[in-house]
Amino acid sequence: MAQPFDLIILTNGPGEVTTWLRPVVQAVRAHWGSLPRISVVLAPCSHSTGQEAAIARSYPEVDRVQAAKHFFPFLLWGKTAESWSWFSQGVVLFLGGDQFFPLVIGKRLGFKTLIYAEWEARWWRWIDGFGVMNAQVLAKIPPKYQAKFQVVGDLMVDISQEEQPASTPPIIGLLPGSKGMKLAQGVPLLVATAGVIRRQRPAVKFLLPVAPTITVQTLLHYGDRQRNPMVKRFAAPALELCHTGDQPYLQVADGTQIQLVTDFPAHQDLRQCQLCLTTVGANTAELGALGLPMLVLLPTQQLDAMRAWDGIPGLIAKIPWLGTWFVRWLNRRIITHARKHRVRYAWPNIWAKKDIVPELLGELDPETLGALVLDYLDHPEKLQAMQASLQACRGEAGAAHKLTLMIGDLLHLTTVDLGHQPPPVHHRDSRLNQRE
Structure with a gap:
């Protein structure tokens, strides 16, 4: 009979906890009982919502x-908040x-280390094993270390292939x-x-x-024309918050209703969508990983509002009068450069190094976008082709099982009779490294 072991999973942000951690722990428990x-063990993340521990x-x-x-x-002293103890064997x-974190923790505990690498693998001299998303990641590794690697596929695909909810209309x-x-x-443009x-529909x-x-x-x-001048610019109707039972929605003055999803992450709801309209950024990575067709919007009507740069450009942008002129000039240069050199902003297009999803850059208007x-x-068939391309630029399903x-x-x-293993016994010792 195999001995029990510890599996320490290091993760951090909301996306990792909901789209990587969940399929892995389900697969581990299904296989190993x-x-x-x-x-x-959660690490700090700049995108944290503060709910990651509760979700886990x-x-x-x-x-x-x-x-x-x-x-x-x-990480530094090997002490957990609850003074966890450990079995004699385990995997980080x-x-x-x-x-770098699993390397440190694995060495301290004497556990094996395994990294799931989506785009890049590091510390391959010292880490025991790597499960990588696709062959492109493996191609970057020196041949003498490739025996540690296995192409396992895409954990996000495991999530996206869960049962799809029916979607009509x-x-x-x-x-x-x-x-x-x-x-x-984004708010007034999308509402309009x-x-x-x-x-039309x-x-x-x-x-x-x-x-x-x-x-x-x-x-x-941002939907209030008294507070946001762009509402008038896009001729967006007024918004009002309403509820149907516990379900909130935006009631638009023209009669449109927009359902609000306040649960996070919203993958189950998003998978109902035939098409998404999104601003550039992390949203494009999430939608791409879920295989959801999208139009990526980069509206430029309010160039002088885009002052969120770092360094010298950011400082110049904040200078009265000169800053406004500088921002407009630099943004137009950026737009011209992007169009001339086919710079890509959406993550799926960056991953694939080609245009999979449309990037709409310029002075967008609701009528053209709606059409x-x-x-x-x-x-x-256009949406189906886009979805197929999105899925192809990621990895195959089954990553959680292979890990x-x-x-x-x-x-x-x-192979042992895993169905009759006793549940693990939790001992709260004062020393981290005490073995059970």
């Missing part, structure tokens, strides 16, 4: 969770953060962004565009996932 004790604890497969605020004492699995996803300079243009689509529904770093009131702020959306709805098998290989575990 109660043999591993699964401990999730909600997974029934996970035995114990340490929040990000306790991470550095664990990296699912987000800095790839068509649903359009609206993702205006989460930062002020994007919301100022939704109205154009609804007038009254049956179409609209869904807007509320980013975890903003509130519904933030959306209302483009209607054309895609009238030609579903699970790699864990067993690192510990030299053989």
